[in-house]
Amino acid sequence: xxxxxxxxxxxxxxxxxxxxxxxxxxxxxxxxxxxxxxxxxxxxxxxxxxxxxxxxxxxxxxxxxxxxxxxxxxxxxxxxxxxxxxxxxxxxxxxxxxxxxxxxxxxxxxxxxxxxxxxxxxxxxxxxxxxxxxxxxxxxxxxxxxxxxxxxxxxxxxxxxxxxxxxxxxxxxxxxxxxxxxxxxxxxxxxxxxxxxxxxxxxxxxxxxxxxxxxxxxxxxxxxxxxxxxxxxxxxxxxxxxxxxxxxxxxxxxxxxxxxxxxxxxxxxxxxxxxxxxxxxxxxxxxxxxxxxxxxxxxxxxxxxxxxxxxxxxxxxxxxxxxxxxxxxxxxxxxxxxxxxxxxxxxxxxxxxxxxxxxxxxxxxxxxxxxxxxxxxxxxxxxxxxxxxxxxxxxxxxxxxxxxxxxxxxxxxxxxxxxxxxxxxxxxxxxxxxxxxxxxxxxxxxxxxxxxxxxx
Ligand code: UD1
Ligand code: CA
Numbered sequence: 001x002x003x004x005x006x007x008x009x010x011x012x013x014x015x016x017x018x019x020x021x022x023x024x025x026x027x028x029x030x031x032x033x034x035x036x037x038x039x040x041x042x043x044x045x046x047x048x049x050x051x052x053x054x055x056x057x058x059x060x061x062x063x064x065x066x067x068x069x070x071x072x073x074x075x076x077x078x079x080x081x082x083x084x085x086x087x088x089x090x091x092x093x094x095x096x097x098x099x100x101x102x103x104x105x106x107x108x109x110x111x112x113x114x115x116x117x118x119x120x121x122x123x124x125x126x127x128x129x130x131x132x133x134x135x136x137x138x139x140x141x142x143x144x145x146x147x148x149x150x151x152x153x154x155x156x157x158x159x160x161x162x163x164x165x166x167x168x169x170x171x172x173x174x175x176x177x178x179x180x181x182x183x184x185x186x187x188x189x190x191x192x193x194x195x196x197x198x199x200x201x202x203x204x205x206x207x208x209x210x211x212x213x214x215x216x217x218x219x220x221x222x223x224x225x226x227x228x229x230x231x232x233x234x235x236x237x238x239x240x241x242x243x244x245x246x247x248x249x250x251x252x253x254x255x256x257x258x259x260x261x262x263x264x265x266x267x268x269x270x271x272x273x274x275x276x277x278x279x280x281x282x283x284x285x286x287x288x289x290x291x292x293x294x295x296x297x298x299x300x301x302x303x304x305x306x307x308x309x310x311x312x313x314x315x316x317x318x319x320x321x322x323x324x325x326x327x328x329x330x331x332x333x334x335x336x337x338x339x340x341x342x343x344x345x346x347x348x349x350x351x352x353x354x355x356x357x358x359x360x361x362x363x364x365x366x367x368x369x370x371x372x373x374x375x376x377x378x379x380x381x382x383x384x385x386x387x388x389x390x391x392x393x394x395x396x397x398x399x400x401x402x403x404x405x406x407x408x409x410x411x412x413x414x415x416x417x418x419x420x421x422x423x424x425x426x427x428x429x430x431x432x433x434x435x436x437x438x439x440x441x442x443x444x445x446x447x448x449x450x451x452x453x454x455x456x
Contacts, residue, residue, distance in 0.1 A: 002120065005099040008047045010039055011085045011204075012106030013056035013076040018233045024058045025232070026106040027065055030242040031249070032269040032287030032305070034065060035232065038109035038245075041270075042116055043102075052093060053106070054085040081201025082177075083193040090187065099184060100124075103204065105177035110228040110245055119221055123180040129216040130186055130207060132156075133176040133223055135230075142233070143174030144205045146220055153218045155209035160198040173222065175205060176229040185216050245270075253280075262300065278309075296326075299333075307338070310346075324356075327363075345380075359390075362405070374398075375417065379405035385429065387412035404439060 016025025026036040036053070043051045052072045055062045056079050063070035076088040086103060093101060102120065104111065115133070123131040134146050144156040147167050156175045157167055164170065189210045193202045211218050223229055227244045230237060249270060250263045257276030260266050265282030268274070272286050277294035280286065284298055288306035292298060296309040301317045309315065312329040319333030323340035326332055330348040341358035344350060348361045351368035359376040367373060367384035375392040377400065378384070388409050390401040399417035403409065407421050410429030421427060422439030431445040 002046055004050070005097055006047070006101070006120075006124075007050035007052065007093060007096065007098040008043050008102040008104065009086070009089055009093065010036070010043075010051065010053045010104050010106045011082055012036060012062070013054045013079045013085055014107070015056065015079060016107075016233075019235065019238070024056065024062055027061065028232075028238060030109065030238070030245055031267055032285075033271065035109040036062070036066065036106060038270070039104060039106060039111065040066065040069065042111050042113050043104070045113070046116065046120065047102070050096070050098070052089060052096075054089050080195070081199070082204035083190065083202035083206060086204050087190045087193075087202070090183070090190065094183070094187075099182070101181045101183055103179040103181060105231060107232045108177055108229060109232070110230075110241055111178065112226075112228050115223060115226070115228070119178065120180060122221060123219070126219065127182075127217070128180070128219045129182040130211045131180040131219045131221060132208070133178045133229060134173050134220045135176050135226065136172050136222060136224055137174055138172065138225075140170065140172055140174045143231070144177075144203075145171050146173040146175055147171065148173070148220070153208065153220045154212055156203075156205035158197065158199070158203060158205060173220070175220075176223065177231055178229070179204070179207075181207075186211065189214070265300075302333070373401075376401035376403065378403045379407065379423065381406050383408045385409050385411035385413065389414045391416045 012026040019025050027034045052074060053069055054076045055073045056076060059073060059075050063073060074089045074092055076085050119133055142159045144158050145162050147154040147157055162170060186207060189207055192210055193206045195202055208218060230241060232238050232241050246267055249268050250260055250266055253274050254260055258274045259279040262282035266280055267285040269287035271288060272290045274292045275294040278292040279297040281300045283300055284302045286304045290304050290307050292309045293311045295311050296313040298304060298315045299317045302315050302319050304321045307321045307324045309326045310328040313326040314331050316333035319336045321338040324338035324342040327344050327346040327348060329346055330344045332338060332350050335352040336350050337355045339357035342356040343360045345363045347364045349366040349368055350356060353369060354367050354371045357374040359373045361378045362380040364381040365378050369386040371384055371388045372390060374390050375398050376390050382403050391414050392398050392401065401415050401417040403421045404423030406424040408426045410427050412429055413427050413431045416434045419433045419436055421437045424440045425437045426442040427433060427437060428444030431443060433443060433445050437443040
């Protein structure tokens with residue numbers, strides 16, 4: 001259906017003024033991924049690499065966020081409206097040999113794949129020269145109004161410019177901002193768009209009236225009130241769209257055999273992979289490339305990003321995991337923090353108020369309470385007592401702590417790295433270790449308890 005002359009253009013150069021934010025609007029996130037990511041995801045299977053993006057003054061930020069798309073980003077400077085954005089991009093698209101173009105507003109990230117492919121096949125089959133998607137809204141708000149006469153498209157008139165005397169009573173049908181253009185037919189019209197409107201901008205929507213006047217075939221494909229096609233212009237619209245997406249994703253996981261308790265408060269990002277038989281309870285936020293394997297369980301009030309939970313692992317409430325791996329049957333929390341590079345092998349226990357960073361804890365090891373374990377390599381079946389701290393930072397360099405299999409670290413010990421603690425060694429409670437502890441030995445490094453008469 002889609003040939004090499006058919007490409008897509010995302011309009012993403014707008015300032016996003018209504019969002020009151022310095023960052024490009026299309027980089028604002030829904031469930032941990034930028035708006036633009038979602039659009040690229042739905043366009044890639046259809047258009048492969050024939051996807052161009054019109055970007056504005058923060059072009060560098062967008063290029064950094066999507067290096068794979070950077071080569072096809074076209075700068076529109078200044079931003080004089082959606083019609084001007086298309087006009088700016090057209091020479092490059094023509095040089096690339098395109099003759100048919102899908103244009104999508106960058107602030108409509110939830111465009112469903114099924115609607116996209118239906119729209120494209122309808123436009124191609126009917127050989128429509130200008131087609132666009134429409135919505136029917138009880139309150140048409142700021143959307144462009146679709147003007148029809150006897151069912152036939154006449155024009156799109158922007159909300160600000162709508163004049164009932166000229167166009168009749170306001171319709172509820174509005175423009176969704178997704179167009180399919182036959183470039184040979186539409187290109188000559190681009191120079192005819194004017195800035196004579198309330199915004200003083202060149203509107204892409206003016207192409208519709210111009211095309212109708214010249215007898216081109218123009219179609220508006222009605223999608224009812226599908227919330228996936230809503231544009232995101234304001235913070236309120238951002239969270240509404242995020243909620244639509246959130247519900248879609250939770251429903252999908254339930255259908256695939258994942259137990260999602262309190263589903264109304266489970267936030268699960270689009271790149272997360274949950275195996276059937278995994279359990280998740282809201283409220284929680286699981287984002288990035290997280291994997292939760294079968295029989296693993298995430299309890300409520302947790303945040304998990306880019307982490308892996310192997311079979312039977314349990315993350316108890318109020319835990320925070322970022323780029324960590326929790327091995328089979330290991331237990332984390334409540335109130336634990338696993339930072340990047342924390343790797344728990346199988347049957348490990350990391351309890352309340354334990355922070356682990358860039359450390360590997362081997363099978364059966366326990367750090368049950370109040371510890372900081374950073375830059376360390378901890379062998380199997382080690383007992384890390386309450387209050388153990390690996391002092392890994394000497395002001396300039398980080399040093400590694402290595403603790404051998406079966407060692408026992410007494411409570412409230414500070415291990416001033418680098419101090420290897422050998423296999424089966426024992427460290428007495430309250431020690432500040434600055435020297436190596438050989439395998440099988442006991443070390444105590446603390447002041448002796450002294451007694452004397454109480455004064456006063
Ligand atoms: C636009 C449509 C409106 C439609 C609505 C659907 C126009 C004139 N109006 O209105 O009919 O109902 O979308 O959501 O097109 N952009 C650029 N360069 C610019 C200006 C905007 O690339 O100079 C980009 C923006 O980043 C945005 C998209 O175009 O992603 C749409 O612009 P926006 O200002 O949001 O248009 P709306 O007022 O929502
Ligand atoms: Ca918009």
